[in-house]
Amino acid sequence: MNDSETRIVIAGFGGQGVVLTGNVIARAAMIDGRNVTLMVSYGAEMRGGTANATVVLSDGPIASPYVETPDVAIVLNRPSLDRFEPVMAPNGHVIVNRSLIDRDVEREDLTVTSVEATSIAHELGNVRATNMVAMGAFAGATKLVGAEALAEAVRLAFQEKSAKLVELNTRALHAGLDAVTS
Amino acid sequence: MKTGTEKLFMKGNEVMSEAAIRAGCRFFAGYPITPQNEVPEYMSHRMPEAGGIFVQAESELAAINMLFGASATGARCMTSSSSPGISLKQEGISYIAGAELPCVIANMQRGGPGLGNIRASQGDYFQATKGGGHGDYHLIVLAPSTCQELWTLTMNAFDYADRFRNPVMILGDGILGQMAEPVEPTPYEPVCELPDKDWILDGCKGREPRVIRSLYLRPAEALAEHNRHLHAKYDRIRHALPRAEEIAVDDARLVVSAYGMTARIAGGAVHEARRRGMKVGLIRPITVWPFPEEPFLRAAEHARQFLVCEMSEGQMIEDVRLACQYRRPVAFYGQGGGWYPTPEKIFERIAVLYEECR
Structure with missing residues (x-):
């Protein structure tokens, strides 16, 4: 309804860190001074099932934190692509974790950014950083959130756990950025 | 959760909990139910930090009756639940309204009737505004629509409760409880004048004992008189508070x-x-x-x-x-x-x- 509004879905297996990714993107947007909401699917999730988080960015008031037709989707696994491709807004943008998704995006109106997120995370030393690589690719390809704000949000998200995790996830973020901008 | 900027970025349930603590809430009793579980979770670690008491009660009924006791001793106190749990609390809410005890009750509404589902709903409007429990009473009911407003109205709720010696309900829903958005954590300032709590049970050494009750058996006119007193108060609230x-x-x-x-x-x-x-x-x-x-x-x-x-x-x-x-x-x-x-x-x-x- 609002022209400045961008509706983003992050989706993957439970355990791939989609909630954390949503949180980091939302906090980065807040650091950038934008209005933002984060809504996480709750309650009826199962281990191994799909989980998703939705982030709405806007320069005006945000009416609803729910996203019916995403403008952008970060999909970390095949079931998430199957679920969200059909409901994407016209001319939307999909960031695909090519390492775990063995098919092409079918809709011709969608812009596709492919990134070997899991393979890159593996090379960095921990496949659990797949989400941060994909997030970096999202930021590099869409420019919706500033790289500096994202790095700051990553630091805030992991600093209470360990300096090592801050370092790993920051490297993963930059690897994702580099993968789509080089 | 800290953000590195001045704003907070938390779920509505957590925003409400933190606002309650900043407003001086020092007693929380609750029982888990989706979609408000972040409230007792947050209170369980923040309330002890703030020097207050957190109790995971054995049931909703226990939680609301713990508020009766905490409020009677003068504490700012709160419970929260979601629709089916709020139904279970109704007996205690009626007693608290009858005894004129200030407290804050949050309902992050979910689908009903019965156990319903765990998605957001506004099906408890009648229950919140028209009674809910038995007897001729009213709650003050506040309906925030953003996390920022949830912050402010939670603080206001404690003030209204104390000003009118009346339970106040925060009528939210599962979306407001579960969504996160930036909140400016404005400092607590009383929104109205707060009367001295000259009615609390804090030990009667050197003064006449006080009694807090909702039972009025004798004389025969006593309960009717009490009801007139309550309704005179509700008229003052109708005059002072509509927003x-x-x-x-x-x-x-x-x-x-x-x-x-x-x-x-x-x-x-x-x-x-x-x-x-x-x-x-x-x-x-x-x-x-x-x-x-x-x-x-x-x-x-x-x-x-x-x-x-x-x-x-x-x-x-x-x-x-x-x-x-x-x-x-x-x-x-x-x-x-x-x-x-x-x-x-x-x-x-x-x-x-x-x-x-x-």
Whole structure:
């Protein structure tokens, strides 16, 4: 309804860190001074099932934190692509974790950014950083959130756990950025 | 969660919990239920840090009766739950209203009736505003529509409770509890004058004992007298507290009304209508009891029609009809059972009705 509004879905297996990714993107947007909401699917999730988080960015008031037709989707696994491709807004943008998704995006109106997120995370030393690589690719390809704000949000998200995790996830973020901008 | 900037970024449930602690809440008792579980979770670590008491009670009934005790000793106290759990608390809420004990009760509504589901709903409006428990009493009921407003109204809730010696309900829903958005953590400032708590049970050494009760058996007139006293208080509340936000109502031909999360979503639709040159406004009750009647009566002077939107089959619509004294037709858009509207769907409904208002 609002022209400045961008509706983003992050989706993957439970355990791939989609909630954390949503949180980091939302906090980065807040650091950038934008209005933002984060809504996480709750309650009826199962281990191994799909989980998703939705982030709405806007320069005006945000009416609803729910996203019916995403403008952008970060999909970390095949079931998430199957679920969200059909409901994407016209001319939307999909960031695909090519390492775990063995098919092409079918809709011709969608812009596709492919990134070997899991393979890159593996090379960095921990496949659990797949989400941060994909997030970096999202930021590099869409420019919706500033790289500096994202790095700051990553630091805030992991600093209470360990300096090592801050370092790993920051490297993963930059690897994702580099993968789509080089 | 800290953000590195001045703003907080937390789920609504956590925003409410932190605001309560900043407002001086030092006793929380609750029992888990989705979608408000972040409230007891947050309180379980923050309340001890703040020097207060957190109790995970053995049941909802126990939790509300613990509030009876905590409030009687003068503590600012709170419980929270979601629809089925709020039903279980109703006996205690009635006793607390009868005994005139200030406390704050949050209901992050979910689908009903019965166990229903865990999705957001506004099906408890009647329960919150028209009674809920037995007896002739009222809660003060506040309906925040953003996390920022949830922060402020939670603080206000403790002040209103103390000012009027009356339980206050925060009527939220599963979306407001679960969504996160930036909140400016404004410092706590009392929103009204707070009377001395000269009625609390804090040990009667050197003074006459005090009694707090809801049982009035003798003389025969005592309970009727107590009811008159309560209703004189409710009249003062009706005079002092009604609050609503009005958006673009002055020249509106169609006036939309909604509260809480639905009002926020409807706001997007009203904004779109104005962008297209349609004279459409929004009245958003912030207090749903006392209901803000005056803006509706004023709007009925120029509006041809009202449209009420709720995440229910239609409850607040009855108060809107009464408030505009049936002078204009009141249409409805909504659904119960865990459904939520989109701005686009509300706009479609506005566009159809607006044709009738031209």
